Amino acid sequence: MSTELERRLEGLFAEAPEPDPGAGAEALHRALRALRPVAPPHRGLRAGVLAFAGVVVLLVIAAGSLAAAGALHVSIGAKAKPKPPATTRLSLPKGAGASGIAAIVNGRLSVVIKGGFGLQASATAAALSPHALYVAAGIRHSLVAIAPSGRHAFSHPAGGRVVAIAWAPDGFRIAYVVRVGRHFLLRAIYGNGRHDELIDSSVRPVRPSWRADSLAFAYVGAGGKAIVYDLGHQSRSILGSPAPVTRLAFAPRGNRLLVATPGAAFLGRKTVATGEIEAIGWLQDRATVAVESGATEPLVRTFAPSGRPLEAFRVPGRVLGVTGGLVVTRTTSKILAGWRTKRVSTVLGVRNATVVEHLEIG
């Protein structure tokens, strides 16, 4: 027999709010992508024709989305060609053994790999896969993976603007941050574009960093603290820091995590540098911190995994990052990569107004 309380509960849930139509549309799209057809016992001609028509429709949709994203140019009839966006002439750093380089310059993603292929597309974030076989990019409100040859691997609706992407060292997973309204969500997806899952519904827009074994990655939670998420145990470890974390970098071997706040850099619990941190990363097994030093050139300091200081050197311009075992700096006219290899090369020519949002060497 239903009690008064039970009737109130039924009434309460009956008054629950309705889902947003937009959420339903996105969910339907995701659900249909996940559909795995079970083959009927006998495939007839009709099924073949339907499947072919489906493939044609999907190809048209894919071509349309790529055309809209700028990765593929489609021209029909005598319509006047729009002026193509300016080409970014990105070059691989010499003598560093790099497989590829990706940069977002003035909102356009540019990728160049060793074999000579290159692609350009409008993008909000990007990350190279291991060996630069693919690049994952935030294009409109989707996470898209493209081979540098231009071949489209997958496109996954992200539900918002993708602001940061990190590809796991083993290539099997991608962690990415999406802006939805005023909030940022952290999601992870398989490298083939399947099994997308929400990891944290409130994070900061900082690029996650994968541990060398690809079983965990670090990100910055909404409270500004570094969090290491273990995929195997689905557990989180929160790392204390005196100020909000702005950058993270796991070592390419082992599990040492280098963390930067606006005024200091930490390797594990040890403070390794203070001052305005321009960039952090790893030069092989050396934790590397670039500190802005006012009028003089930035100081780059390296440390053993234990935190013991190893070397310090100055580099020209402003340090953009430490990536692919190289320090990348920006001067008034060039972006340079090198120093540890003693061979510095120009990877991109720039002007004062050129905005370089992301540069990664893989």
Next chain:
Amino acid sequence: MRRARRGDREAASALFRRYWRDAWRAAYAITGRRALADDVAADGFERAFAALGRFDDRRPFGPWLHRIVANRALDLLRAERRLADEELPDTPDRTPAHAEGDRGLLAAVADLSLERRVVVVLRYGVGMTPKQIADALDLPVGTVNSRLARALEQLRETLEVEHVD
């Protein structure tokens, strides 16, 4: 259902439209947050459609889907619960229209433990029987019944205290 299992997108879309609202509302009732409900319900459908080939189509689709949605919501909320308080944006974003209906009861349900809240939502929000809830959550029916009884007892106590205040 059979057409959807064979990959018929129109049939799958119809299946989605039929169950989306209930799945989302169940997710919302468990999580208390719209954004999380969007994700949980979408993940639930994604997983359900991916596993449609293994689904026994002689059984009803709704309870199976709600099982996936409820377990996904539990996984996410448990994962979040491991975070420190400052990382937890765990304030249910109740809309005024919803809150006006039975504000005290809503707050009391939100205060239930996750385990109790889920059985209450599945019982009174989705309309599942204790046996269906037990199947969905892989629990003995006795455990479901005792959680329901304790949840109702806790709700009564909370409401009485509020009434006295």
